[in-house]
Amino acid sequence: MGSAPADLVRTIYVDGSEGRTPRLPTDLTTLEDAAAKELTATAFGYVSGNAGAGATSRANRLAFDRWRLLPRMLRNTAARDLSVSLFGQRLPSPVLLAPVGAQSVVHPEGELASARGAGDAGVPVVLSTAASHTLEDVAEATGDRPRWFQLYWPSDRTVAESLVRRAEAAGYTALVVTVDAPAFGYRPADLDHGYLPFLHGAGIANFTSDPVFRAGLPDGADHAAVVAHWARIFANPSLAWDNLAWLRSLTRLPILLKGILHPDDARLAMQHGVDGLVVSNHGGRQLDGAVAALDALPAVRAAVGDAVPVLLDSGVRTGTDVVKALALGADAVLYGRPYLYGLALDGERGVTHVLRCLLAELDLALALTGCTSIDDIGPGLLAPPGPLATPAHS
Template sequence: MLNVENTPIRTVHPRPAAPARLACFPHAGGSADAFTALAAALAASVATSFAADVETLTFQYPGRRERAAQPCATDIAALAAEAAGALSSRLDRPLYLLGHSMGALVAFETARLLESEGTVTGVFVSAARPPGDDWAEPDLDTMDDAAVIAELRRLGGVPEALLAEADVVAEILRLLRADHRALRRYACPPGATLRAPVTVLLADADPKNSPEQVGRWARHTTGGCDTVLLSGGHFALLAPGSTAAAILADRMRPAPAGLVRDIYLAGLGGSTPRLTTDLTALEDLARPVLTPAALGYVTGDAGTGETGRANRAAYTRRRLLPRMLRGADRRDLSVTVLGQRLPVPVLLAPVAAQTLVHPDGELASIRGAADAGVPFVLSTCASHSLEEAAAAAGPQPRWFQLYLPGDRALAESLVRRAERHGYSAIVLTVDAPTFGYRPTDLDRGYLPFLHGAGIANFTADPVFRAALPHNHDTRAVLQHWAEVFANPGLNWDDLPWLRTVTSLPILLKGILHPADARRALDQGAVDGLIVSNHGGRQLDGSVAALDALPAVRAAVGDAVPILTDSGVRTGSDVVKALALGADAVLLGRPYLYGLALDGRAGVAHVLRCLLADLDLALALTGCTRIADVTTDLLGDA
């Protein structure tokens, strides 16, 4: 549905109740119609797991379509002034600007004008060098038509069928030359910057722009800048089926703290959340809905439970020392880990055999995480294969946790499958070469894997299946699994071998001792570490993961990515872990309780509550971004 208004702004797929707006600016020679496919994909995304409910606006430059009678603009500043005037009445909700190619300069200048009277939440720029660079555009007025058309073909922005129609070509050339005059006249004011964060969308086969060039957009914002790669050429953003809609929708999610406002507003009508917002109370609520075996497996710790208690005590013992009057009205929760942008500093920890908790198991957890904008780490011992998990995830960032089996051919097969299905890191768990002593499981004689739960990645693997006897039965499958899964001989020599198998980043999960951290990095086979004691499920009496974190960070320096888990329950816990040196945290049991209580919706609820708590904790400690969280936010332990 298109609403052509008596302004330069069109409203595409009107959504008057949408919590945010996206205003789009076309390329040289282009019109507002260029964003038709992208706007449709964004509208459709409302019904998907990566939903961001936005109303898409497109800016129609003068001289085309319904504005054909008006002369084309003579400079970028004139276009920006007109756009800012039309958008100034639409700052009542978060406003994002998106500019493609020349449109990126229009969006930049429009944002500069709007920031003088309000807030621009974010700016997206596509296929464009930064405004301070010389774009080195040719003078199209001195080029003949054939040369200009050849350049159009090189960039791929116009279907070949249209280039065969003389009247269409004439109109394209008229607009393109006019817009290029404005583009060539543009000069970025010295020191021009935005407060809004900038996201650069760069196609991997764009002949006009390189990562080095677009990286200089960072000079033009104080709100942070990152680059996201798209597949395709110069017009990848606008191509039907592009992943751009998912990327944009993820970046335009409402601030997590908005959940608090929404709950209070719903309370005016008598509604309350289906599940508690106190994530420390979830275990007690989940107990009645879990079978005794599932409850024992999920909640059970090693031995006396001393390590599990120490994990929580370590968080409780530390106190935050907030800073005031620092203008933290807008917070950016995104982080970059292993060169990958993550929307939040939280990932779902790998948890095995989740069908014990809910029939949909990992698939429900993954979809719930996507609903909340949280990446995940899939366990080797999942109840659904890594292929099924990837299909459920869609564009969601994902890593694969590896228990290195004794059979190296099987290990390589698992890693190769993860590579093929979009997992962007391998998390090698090193603190579980054998099962810990867990009385809650032992007293029931219950191990889920021997009952067929949590072995889907093995039974789906060609190497595993090839080793099974002919006409095998379930017992033979389980026996073979038991033979290849245990690997008590796991040692440092396995790391260089794993490095030869994959080019993906490798993180070691289960590191607590600083000497192990140094050795892992000295080998050159590891890219990051996860400080963890397996949530207290392996070694009774172990040091708390949070207590081990500062020494591990000190041992490897600031450049090495470090994550942590084991005991995280609240947004303040996340801040404490970040302040002590973590780049991100993994959340385990709480989302399992949400899964048990309400499936996918329960997982999403738990994560939204955690992120709302984190968002507010950042605001209340005076932080506008994750990098602001440093040790000076902690008082004495």
């Protein structure tokens, strides 16, 4: 990654002494409020909105706030290594860009800007099926950096196969299958605005560019017909464990299931040939009142053992959050909403800023807890969780 992530902090102080300060906040928990002032009500509601009354989203943050770090001293942390190995690739840090759909609602360049910004920060991209730009165009923006493809498995199997084949051809090296969205969650922010970006053409580029999808359209199909065809096949509530055998036969890419919370589902995933898991509740956007992802992580890790890659998604905001997730059993995290707020505020540069701040805090957290590498992070760095309290940020 070149210079150490924490060098960002020294650079900011030097710039500050010369009258220059960062364009965006360095407290990553304040980005949501900043973005709210810049985005339309519909766009902000789509990105920030949660299922129901928002209990799952609040639980995600409370789970992180309950745990406290218990640092060790005099460990010689002058040299630190954030890199991790996943599926035979050495990644610069245990952070990947979470798949978020329809990013053009916050910035016209959407996933292209996010991919470039993530690349500048040395963070791999997990691209959503529901992207506003095609997976081929995002692959080009990513260059030779690692990238994974997230699959919303459509009800039309021939379209699903086409998406997987395209991802393979475009150099995506893992397949992340989201399993917690057989239907859209009940999201009041979107419902109150009567707004779903996909119905306005945002987030369906991987379908409209797909030859198999287009073959299913009537001659002369207009925008309404295209969206209607998308709506018919996008959700797939009939998916079951037995369907994974077909996907496994289709590709040699590592397959991860995203949306696993129950340890029994983790065990079933292993029985059905899955290569890794993402413990996630969709950032609180699907089921209101669900368990916090961080709270579900230890049981999932115990169910599959140490050899299976397990990632944590949902509620991660800061560098110390990453440390806590890794201490509780995650191999890496997916980082979501904050980079979308950075994208909204300053495009590609905003994404880079957010990720560099996150990695700088993570790097310093290693130093301050007595760790020199990600391998040093374990449960011994955590004090017993405290009682529930109102989080300082949501």
